[in-house]
Amino acid sequence: MKNSEIKFVVQLDEKNLPKTIQWDATDKEADGLESTKSISLNVWDNLNHSTLRIDLWTDDMSVVEMKRFYIDILGGMAQTILNSTGDEYIAEEMKDLCDRLVKHVNEENKKSGQG
Numbered sequence: 518m519k520n521s522e523i524k525f526v527v528q529l530d531e532k533n534l535p536k537t538i539q540w541d542a543t544d545k546e547a548d549g550l551e552s553t554k555s556i557s558l559n560v561w562d563n564l565n566h567s568t569l570r571i572d573l574w575t576d577d578m579s580v581v582e583m584k585r586f587y588i589d590i591l592g593g594m595a596q597t598i599l600n601s602t603g604d605e606y607i608a609e610e611m612k613d614l615c616d617r618l619v620k621h622v623n624e625e626n627k628k629s630g631q632g
Contacts, residue, residue, distance in 0.1 A: 535573045554578035588618045
C-alpha cells in the first residue's frame with residue numbers, strides 16, 4: 518500500500534490573515550514547495566454528515582482571479598460527481614451554472630476593462 522501526502526504552509530500576517538501560501542505533494546511532478554494565491558479544501562465529516570471547509574487566499578489574489586478560481590472548482594466538481602455517481606443531470610446542471618457564471622464574469626470584465 519502506498520501513502521501520499523499533501524502539505525500546506527501558510528504564513529500569516531499580524532492579523533492572522535494569509536500572507537503567503539505554499540504547497541507540496543508527494544505525487545506532484547516538481548520537487549519542493551510551490552506558491553499559490555488560494556486553496557479550498559473540503560472534508561466530509563462522517564460523524565455529523567456535513568462538509569468541513571477551509572478557504573484561504575492571499576491579499577494579492579484579485580477579485581477576477583477569485584471568481585475564476587471558484588468557477589473552475591465548480592466545473593471540476595461537476596466532472597467528479599459524474600465520474601463518481603454517474604449522475605448526468607447534476608453534472609450538466611453544474612456545468613450550465615459554470616457557463617452562466619463565466620458569461621457573467623466576462624461581461625463584468627468587459628465593462629470594467631479587465632480581462
